[in-house]
Amino acid sequence: MLKMESVHKVFNYGKVNENHALNGIDLELKDGDFVTIIGSNGAGKSTVLNLVAGTYLPDYGKITINGIDVSNWPSHKRAPFVGRVFQDPLMGTAAEMTIEENLSLAYKRGQKRGLKLGISKNRRDEFRELLSWLDLGLEDRLDDQVKLLSGGQRQALTLLMATLGKPEILLLDEHTAALDPKTAEQIIELTRRIVEKNRLTVLMVTHNMKLALEMGNRTIMMDKGKIILDLQGKEREEMTINDLVRKFSEKSGQELTDDRVLLAKD
Amino acid sequence: MWFLNPGFYIKTLEEGIAFALLALGVYLTFRILDFADLTVEGSFPLGAAVVAKLIVAGYNPFLATIIAFIAGAIAGMITGIINTKLKIAGLLAGILTMTSLYSINLRIMGRSLIPLFRERKIFDAFEWLFGSNYVVLLTLILIVLIIKILLDYFLHTELGMALRATGDNPVMIETLGVNTDLIKILGLALANGLVALSGALMAQYYSSANAQMGMGMIVVGLASVIIGEVFVRTSKIPFATFGVILGSVIYRFAIAISLRLGFDATDLKIVTAALVILALGAPSLRKFMIQDEFAERLLEEGEYNA
Numbered sequence A: 001m002l003k004m005e006s007v008h009k010v011f012n013y014g015k016v017n018e019n020h021a022l023n024g025i026d027l028e029l030k031d032g033d034f035v036t037i038i039g040s041n042g043a044g045k046s047t048v049l050n051l052v053a054g055t056y057l058p059d060y061g062k063i064t065i066n067g068i069d070v071s072n073w074p075s076h077k078r079a080p081f082v083g084r085v086f087q088d089p090l091m092g093t094a095a096e097m098t099i100e101e102n103l104s105l106a107y108k109r110g111q112k113r114g115l116k117l118g119i120s121k122n123r124r125d126e127f128r129e130l131l132s133w134l135d136l137g138l139e140d141r142l143d144d145q146v147k148l149l150s151g152g153q154r155q156a157l158t159l160l161m162a163t164l165g166k167p168e169i170l171l172l173d174e175h176t177a178a179l180d181p182k183t184a185e186q187i188i189e190l191t192r193r194i195v196e197k198n199r200l201t202v203l204m205v206t207h208n209m210k211l212a213l214e215m216g217n218r219t220i221m222m223d224k225g226k227i228i229l230d231l232q233g234k235e236r237e238e239m240t241i242n243d244l245v246r247k248f249s250e251k252s253g254q255e256l257t258d259d260r261v262l263l264a265k266d
Numbered sequence B: 001m002w003f004l005n006p007g008f009y010i011k012t013l014e015e016g017i018a019f020a021l022l023a024l025g026v027y028l029t030f031r032i033l034d035f036a037d038l039t040v041e042g043s044f045p046l047g048a049a050v051v052a053k054l055i056v057a058g059y060n061p062f063l064a065t066i067i068a069f070i071a072g073a074i075a076g077m078i079t080g081i082i083n084t085k086l087k088i089a090g091l092l093a094g095i096l097t098m099t100s101l102y103s104i105n106l107r108i109m110g111r112s113l114i115p116l117f118r119e120r121k122i123f124d125a126f127e128w129l130f131g132s133n134y135v136v137l138l139t140l141i142l143i144v145l146i147i148k149i150l151l152d153y154f155l156h157t158e159l160g161m162a163l164r165a166t167g168d169n170p171v172m173i174e175t176l177g178v179n180t181d182l183i184k185i186l187g188l189a190l191a192n193g194l195v196a197l198s199g200a201l202m203a204q205y206y207s208s209a210n211a212q213m214g215m216g217m218i219v220v221g222l223a224s225v226i227i228g229e230v231f232v233r234t235s236k237i238p239f240a241t242f243g244v245i246l247g248s249v250i251y252r253f254a255i256a257i258s259l260r261l262g263f264d265a266t267d268l269k270i271v272t273a274a275l276v277i278l279a280l281g282a283p284s285l286r287k288f289m290i291q292d293e294f295a296e297r298l299l300e301e302g303e304y305n306a
């Protein structure tokens, strides 16, 4: 369903600070795959997601979604296929607009937007139902501006919006990293439910090794713009966090020195 | 005394209403799109130039006014294209269009001033409806009211909501499939169309078009938007746009009264600019004040503790 073939991305090409952020990425996801991505800072994890979303275009290589070559499609053109949640809860919603308006914007994902009223009374019940499914009491606050919500509530709303309008791929970039541990746990739980409900194909970046092994069916490890480890099936099931840290040193020839990873070991 | 004369109020109200369209245009770019657009300084006199030229050439003033709107919209589109396609910063894009418009406006007019005293104007077309006493005021109110309602409606359509989201959070709305470049171009076109319309009405109101009449218009627009926000404190669109119109009228009264009180007309621009600086800078100024207050309180508490 999603395929990346020898994808390269170079930032500041030809300048002194030239940075080969992705150095030949080959990755193929099947329908319904849930892939967690780990790796040290600057390994290129976010860049992979940015390339799938179309925020950046590859400098070399090919990206296909459902067999369609989307390598040079800008992000708005890929919206019908790709939903996205960022690390920063402020990034995924329009703060000045109401919850209902935000949901309505997401509802029209990838469709033509014309001169019909953007909010329809018929959809209100549907939205209310979706919000009550989140179980955060947002169903009674459709007319509240999103800026009045807490970070966790905003992230939950973003998750909902990222999966409205039937995208097939969901991109999660450390989407719980800015939340307190308890809220993060809630959002993770919500993520599981929403992915299952919509049968999505997922790419999730995390610094939490435990989560990386627990969630989904496949884990890839990145270093210096390359995929250095691709775990699935039995090998993945038997993997412990310590094995994973050891694997990292083995494959990359260096210690895993990411504070956040080490802290998140338990 | 001037303030006992109803004519003073009517005239000032008329100006405030005619300038309200300029303020609505600035509101659209500055507040909704989050884009500081200086094209305004050129599209305002562009509207005046186009309408004057066409009226003198014998066009129906109604049609001439509509064409002025379209001319302004094209100017806004050009700023939008310079900004989004050529990736030139918004402020600079506006300045470039504004500067070009200075030459273009003079070309259109053929000289720096076109008088319209003897020509038919848009107000004459409404005499059958409003009679002749208050026809100017009522025509202006009618036009602004219709545009306000259309604008309110538009901002609640799918497209209008995409426009608001583009100003609010472009990254997010892009991930939902909206081409924010096109939306920005559309917003700038609409805004400058309104500004040119304002210029076209002003030219007919003053019975002359002047190549210099755009000077300081961006600040006039900003001042109106900000004054409006003082009186109408809500982000609900219909109220906000009403606030902008109100702000424009209040601003005109402030200016008219200052003039009557003996202020020099040439000094009013700096007064307006100071007003805008104060209003936009208020949050930062307040922060300093709170810090001072807090420091004082700490000192006092320190004394008590000692």
Ligand SMILES: Nc1ncnc2c1ncn2[C@@H]1O[C@H](COP(=O)(O)OP(=O)(O)OP(=O)(O)O)[C@@H](O)[C@H]1O
Pocket (backbone or CB within 6 Å): A011, A012, A019, A021, A039, A040, A041, A042, A043, A044, A045, A046, A047, A048
């Ligand atoms: N827009 C950009 N311009 C220049 N360099 C960039 C840009 N985006 C990313 N990079 C560089 O590309 C490399 C990979 O960055 P990326 O954000 O993908 O890392 P990451 O694996 O997500 O790291 P982190 O764990 O810190 O989020 C880094 O060296 C980064 O500095």
Ligand SMILES: [Mg+2]
Pocket (backbone or CB within 6 Å): A045, A046, A047, A173
């Ligand atoms: Mg990252």
